[in-house]
Amino acid sequence: MSLTDKDVNHVARLARLALTDEEREKYRGQLARILDYIRHLEKYDTKDVPPTSHVVPLSNVWREDEARPWADPESILANAPEREGNFFKVKKVIE
Amino acid sequence: MTDIHRLTALQIAGLVRSGKRSAQDVARAFLSRVRSLDGDIRAFVTVTEPAALAQAKAVDEKAARGETLGRLAGVPVAVKDNMCIAGIRTTCSSKILENFTANYDATVIQKLRAADAVFIGKTNLDEFAMGSSTENSAFFTTRNPWNLECIPGGSSGGSAAAVAARMASLALGSDTGGSIRQPAALCGVVGMKPTYGLVSRFGLVAFASSLDQIGPFAGNVADAAALLEVISGHDPRDSTSVNRPIPNFLEGLSKGIKGLRVGLPKEYFIDGMDPEVETSVRDAVKVLQSLGAEVRDVSLPHTDAGISVYYVLAPSEASSNLARFDGARYGHRSSRAQNLLEQYEFSRDEGFGPEVKRRIMLGAYALSAGYYDAYYLKAQKVRTLIKRDFDRVFESVDVVVTPTSPTPAFRAGEKADDPLQMYLSDVFTIPCNLAGLPGISLPCGFSSKGLPIGLQILGRAFEEDTVLRAAAAYESATSWVKVP
Incomplete structure (x- = not known):
């Protein structure tokens, strides 16, 4: 199969990746080749076969939604790319 | 000492x-x-x-x-x-x-x-x-x-x-x-x-x-x-x-x-596998036999679907899991970003390497509108077929024995430019993950070049x-x- 630049731009946007032109060209060919390989799944008859999302028969596992203290908030904030006091600083979210 | x-x-x-x-x-x-x-x-x-x-x-x-x-x-x-x-x-x-x-x-x-x-x-x-x-x-x-x-x-x-x-x-x-x-x-x-x-x-x-x-x-x-x-x-x-x-x-x-019943799946002995690997694994089976195991030929007919199923499901899950790397609370943040979308897109483009980008795009594609049924849902259904193969085989044997990898270690650079070729090296290990089963690899010989060969044993x-x-x-x- 072949992918267009538009297809690659679309998935790159979904994946939140800003590709360079060179990257776009490289991934266009590679992704098409991988998708071609994957298409051989079509040959398996899956009529009336249920999907497996998970192999262990566990249903929802619940716990109480309780706030717990964290001994050392600084250890979390220390990883922040940018911070202001005890807040993470990010670009404006609402224009 | x-x-x-x-x-x-x-x-x-x-x-x-x-x-x-x-x-x-x-x-x-x-x-x-x-x-x-x-x-x-x-x-x-x-x-x-x-x-x-x-x-x-x-x-x-x-x-x-x-x-x-x-x-x-x-x-x-x-x-x-x-x-x-x-x-x-x-x-x-x-x-x-x-x-x-x-x-x-x-x-x-x-x-x-x-x-x-x-x-x-x-x-x-x-x-x-x-x-x-x-x-x-x-x-x-x-x-x-x-x-x-x-x-x-x-x-x-x-x-x-x-x-x-x-x-x-x-x-x-x-x-x-x-x-x-x-x-x-x-x-x-x-x-x-x-x-x-x-x-x-x-x-x-x-x-x-x-x-x-x-x-x-x-x-x-x-x-x-x-x-x-x-x-x-x-x-x-x-x-x-x-x-x-x-x-x-x-x-x-x-x-x-x-008395342990050992299954030998014919789909794991394929054309193109290294003959030294095959010999070592077949010799290992003889050793198991000499220790009292009963060896039987078995069939896991959907084995060859494993890689395709895996390369739909794993990238799809990865594209979702790796969405958390957004340059906000931890990890790399691009210095070029002028707005929030650029913070995400530039940080991720600079921070992730080529294989990660390939896979999250592949996953985003498989999950996207219009393709979900053809890729993601289809792969989940074929996953069921792979799991059923094992369920059926484990009714008549206690463990399944296979090679772990079709070849011994390859040279650095040999497959680096061909992602699909690299994916194929996982052909014998992937089905075990898809079925959620336990599997071990242990040494069972050396190639003529002195590289180790592994024996895989899978169980219920x-x-x-x-x-x-x-x-x-x-x-x-x-x-x-x-x-x-």
Whole structure:
């Protein structure tokens, strides 16, 4: 199969990746080749076969939604790319 | 005693527990091996020398106070760098996490601390565990201790190489499509992927959540069993962790395999596989037979669908899991970004390497409107067929024996430019993850070029004890456990 630049731009946007032109060209060919390989799944008859999302028969596992203290908030904030006091600083979210 | 690294992990723990050897001596001996060998092998992203020595000292002080030491007292353990140890960098061998310091311990780390093990360092991997050679590490490629021109396998290649060269006595890896078993095979060590749900993944950086499992690397089967016992068990912090009693894997190891029914699936002996691998595995089957096992030919007809199913499901789950790397609270943030969307897109483009980008785009594509049914849902249905293959076969046999990898270690660079070719090297390990089963790889020979060959044994869900017993019986009848 072949992918267009538009297809690659679309998935790159979904994946939140800003590709360079060179990257776009490289991934266009590679992704098409991988998708071609994957298409051989079509040959398996899956009529009336249920999907497996998970192999262990566990249903929802619940716990109480309780706030717990964290001994050392600084250890979390220390990883922040940018911070202001005890807040993470990010670009404006609402224009 | 300069050769302490040649002892098994259980022997080392025995010496430390009985006071014949201090944990600090042990730690110093292994750290000195890291210093002399890792310049060439490059198994470690971070060597945690000060922390390891402090931990060993604490173990010795505990002994001096007369307290009973844990089961892995003083045993140096290497940890794949996608599991969190508080206060230590956790990079996933990615630029996006290059400067990330974990602020809590993964559950497996807590359990190892409680067993008085000592963490010697964090090991290299293919970025975010996506790969089969460590060539996708953003930092460097780890080398195979048996031949430095060759890759160690992946994605847990650093952990496999660290144990193969006995720079660590034990190691932890994670296995999503073979990332413990394939490098174990290529490096000539024992590696096991437990049943999905046996080991908590709390504190493991998620790749493909319906497939990922943490498991042990060791120089021999008993050590692997001991490490697995220590890290197993229910954890309320991992909702996929299964609440069942922790078995005693060591106890049954030496019971032998008389009457054990061994299945040999014809789909795992394919055209294009290395003839030396095939010979070694067929010889191993004869050994199992001579030990009293009943060998039967079986068929797992959907084996060849495994790679396609995997390369839809794993990238789809990864595209969702890796959405968290947004440059907001931790990880790399692009300095070029002028607005929020650019913060996401530039940070991720700069921070992720090519294989990670390929996979999250592949996953985003498979999950996107118009393609979901054709790819994602279809793959989940074929996954059911693969699982049913195993369910049916395990009605008539107790374990299934296969090669772990179709070839021994390949040369660095040989497959690096061809992602699909690299994917095909996982053909024998992937179905086990899709079905959620336990699988082990252990050494079963060497190629004419002196590279290790691995034997894979798969079992029913939560029957690690049977898999380990078969592996231990084979190991004790052969002598492939070697240090390069």
